Amino acid sequence: MNPGTNQTMESSAIAGGPVRVTPHESHASDIFAPLAEVEAFLAANLATQEFDRPAALADAMAYSTLSAGKRLRPLLAWHACEACGGRGTDSLPAGASIELIHAFSLVHDDLPALDNDDLRRGKPTLHKHAGEAMAILAGDQLMVEAFVWLTQTGDLSPSQRLELCRELAAATSRMVSGQVYDTLGGLPANLSPEDQLRLIHRNKTGALISAACRMGALSVRGGIQPAVLEAITTYSQCVGLIFQIVDDLIDVEQTAEHTGKRTGKDIEAGKRTYPGILGVERSRLEVSRLRDEALKAIGALGPHASALRELCLLMCERTK
Amino acid sequence: MNPGTNQTMESSAIAGGPVRVTPHESHASDIFAPLAEVEAFLAANLATQEFDRPAALADAMAYSTLSAGKRLRPLLAWHACEACGGRGTDSLPAGASIELIHAFSLVHDDLPALDNDDLRRGKPTLHKHAGEAMAILAGDQLMVEAFVWLTQTGDLSPSQRLELCRELAAATSRMVSGQVYDTLGGLPANLSPEDQLRLIHRNKTGALISAACRMGALSVRGGIQPAVLEAITTYSQCVGLIFQIVDDLIDVEQTAEHTGKRTGKDIEAGKRTYPGILGVERSRLEVSRLRDEALKAIGALGPHASALRELCLLMCERTK
Numbered sequence: 001m002n003p004g005t006n007q008t009m010e011s012s013a014i015a016g017g018p019v020r021v022t023p024h025e026s027h028a029s030d031i032f033a034p035l036a037e038v039e040a041f042l043a044a045n046l047a048t049q050e051f052d053r054p055a056a057l058a059d060a061m062a063y064s065t066l067s068a069g070k071r072l073r074p075l076l077a078w079h080a081c082e083a084c085g086g087r088g089t090d091s092l093p094a095g096a097s098i099e100l101i102h103a104f105s106l107v108h109d110d111l112p113a114l115d116n117d118d119l120r121r122g123k124p125t126l127h128k129h130a131g132e133a134m135a136i137l138a139g140d141q142l143m144v145e146a147f148v149w150l151t152q153t154g155d156l157s158p159s160q161r162l163e164l165c166r167e168l169a170a171a172t173s174r175m176v177s178g179q180v181y182d183t184l185g186g187l188p189a190n191l192s193p194e195d196q197l198r199l200i201h202r203n204k205t206g207a208l209i210s211a212a213c214r215m216g217a218l219s220v221r222g223g224i225q226p227a228v229l230e231a232i233t234t235y236s237q238c239v240g241l242i243f244q245i246v247d248d249l250i251d252v253e254q255t256a257e258h259t260g261k262r263t264g265k266d267i268e269a270g271k272r273t274y275p276g277i278l279g280v281e282r283s284r285l286e287v288s289r290l291r292d293e294a295l296k297a298i299g300a301l302g303p304h305a306s307a308l309r310e311l312c313l314l315m316c317e318r319t320k
Numbered sequence: 321m322n323p324g325t326n327q328t329m330e331s332s333a334i335a336g337g338p339v340r341v342t343p344h345e346s347h348a349s350d351i352f353a354p355l356a357e358v359e360a361f362l363a364a365n366l367a368t369q370e371f372d373r374p375a376a377l378a379d380a381m382a383y384s385t386l387s388a389g390k391r392l393r394p395l396l397a398w399h400a401c402e403a404c405g406g407r408g409t410d411s412l413p414a415g416a417s418i419e420l421i422h423a424f425s426l427v428h429d430d431l432p433a434l435d436n437d438d439l440r441r442g443k444p445t446l447h448k449h450a451g452e453a454m455a456i457l458a459g460d461q462l463m464v465e466a467f468v469w470l471t472q473t474g475d476l477s478p479s480q481r482l483e484l485c486r487e488l489a490a491a492t493s494r495m496v497s498g499q500v501y502d503t504l505g506g507l508p509a510n511l512s513p514e515d516q517l518r519l520i521h522r523n524k525t526g527a528l529i530s531a532a533c534r535m536g537a538l539s540v541r542g543g544i545q546p547a548v549l550e551a552i553t554t555y556s557q558c559v560g561l562i563f564q565i566v567d568d569l570i571d572v573e574q575t576a577e578h579t580g581k582r583t584g585k586d587i588e589a590g591k592r593t594y595p596g597i598l599g600v601e602r603s604r605l606e607v608s609r610l611r612d613e614a615l616k617a618i619g620a621l622g623p624h625a626s627a628l629r630e631l632c633l634l635m636c637e638r639t640k
Contacts, residue, residue, distance in 0.1 A: 053497045054506035113452035132433035137500050144492040147467055151486035158479040165485050166471035172464040177373045180457050186374035203372055
């Protein structure tokens with residue numbers, strides 16, 4: 001990808017390995033600059049005890065959310081907001097609430113009855129750390145807290161905040177359905193294996209990543225044009241699938257030591273994966289095709305969208 | 321209670337046993353009339369497959385939600401809406417979404433890692449019926465579906481719908497905290513046993529019952545006066561506690577055969593209960609005190625509030 005580039009960026013929060021970006025897009029430090037504000041927003045809001053809350057529950061929520069996540073979704077929300085002419089800080093309620101949903105989904109997916117994982121982000125999973133009962137309840141609390149934050153925080157109009165709640169609810173609903181397909185089956189038998197796989201992942205991971213971009217765009221004060229939202233939506237659906245294909249490739253190609261989570265588990269669990277169905281090479285080609293489609297979609301947004309372009313490229317190249 | 325009453329109403333959906341109501345309030349058939357619309361709304365919305373959803377997941381959601389529940393919360397929402405001058409049908413999105421949250425909480429609370437219950441509403445609990453993985457995920461889906469319904473349904477203004485989402489999120493958050501206190505402890509040690517118990521139940525059951533009343537009131541088109549919302553709030557907090565105290569009394573005094581769920585389990589689990597801390601007699605006195613406070617609070621709402629009065633009396637007398 002990007003033939004002729006000669007610049008290497010290493011050790012970002014997203015990319016685990018070297019990533020080549022073209023010189024005119026090399027704002028690497030810029031695209032991760034919002035992370036400090038994202039972390040501060042998450043930590044401050046998690047520390048706010050608006051309701052009576054048991055300390056152990058607050059600890060479990062912080063343990064799962066403030067661990068070393070990539071913060072891909074809040075970053076996408078931030079840069080989508082700016083790509084549409086908004087101020088990145090206006091995306092923080094949206095981005096942080098999506099991060100809570102992401103954290104909740106990891107906690108529940110890791111449970112013994114589901115993926116039964118012991119390791120997450122290099123640390124014991126929450127049920128290993130705090131027990132299964134707490135992991136179930138803290139997951140529940142993280143999910144609903146996302147809606148508490150979206151409804152109680154921010155300066156956007158009621159219509160916009162309602163729209164954000166609607167997006168988040170729909171994406172979370174899709175995510176859970178995708179997890180059921182992935183874990184328990186029930187896929188429509190008339191679909192090809194590749195279409196079945198796409199159905200799983202468009203829901204399981206794609207919906208929330210897509211919502212991150214769309215909710216960032218919907219956080220622009222005063223609203224945006226439908227054509228702009230459409231461009232962001234196309235971009236968002238492409239990067240959602242890119243994320244999952246690359247995730248599947250990482251599971252095949254990397255070690256737990258490198259990624260901080262158990263690898264090889266998809267094959268072990270007999271799960272449908274992109275490399276398993278398409279092979280590694282065709283999976284990589286699909287990533288390239290989706291990358292081109294994503295970049296084309298946001299072409300008309302001009303220089304405001306350069307961070308979104310760069311994020312897309314980093315997502316194609318990440319190794320953990 | 322109600323000395324001098326001589327009328328008996330039996331076998332309603334709420335009251336399992338005889339309930340005496342004063343003659344001028346004996347609209348028993350009326351107060352349960354909305355149940356048909358509540359059931360139809362729940363069934364129709366659960367059958368709507370807006371997103372790709374595995375059939376087994378939809379079945380699990382319906383199994384947990386459409387079983388023989390009391391529908392206390394949607395009834396409270398309906399009658400609170402009408403007590404404030406609104407049309408009961410406008411409360412359906414609020415009432416039904418609260419019922420989904422209630423169903424989710426039962427599914428997760430019944431899980432082996434939590435209360436480990438096999439029986440619910442006279443049927444196997446969801447994890448017994450469909451497996452633990454499905455019970456975890458269907459619970460998650462029910463919770464988020466509540467927000468899908470609230471954001472996608474209804475004719476209320478965006479501000480009102482946002483307010484409803486805020487209420488529901490806050491109440492659900494409190495509910496989960498209450499469940500953590502109840503199951504895992506962590507109660508503030510400086511509180512008396514009675515205050516600890518109140519802290520648990522104000523959150524665990526009280527918050528959602530209170531939200532049912534408030535959200536019904538907040539579903540009145542065009543909004544309501546602050547004093548009216550305050551009256552409903554006081555009423556709602558009283559009936560929330562009444563519900564729990566009576567629930568504790570039922571656990572001590574009734575059989576599983578009568579209630580359709582395991583009884584005696586609070587004592588078995590060493591849980592704090594009202595009869596355990598106050599004794600049966602003082603618990604009943606507390607119910608009477610709260611009943612009087614609830615009825616006084618809505619006194620100024622006049623005849624519109626007669627169904628709310630009657631519901632309160634039924635809640636004091638229920639035996640399952």
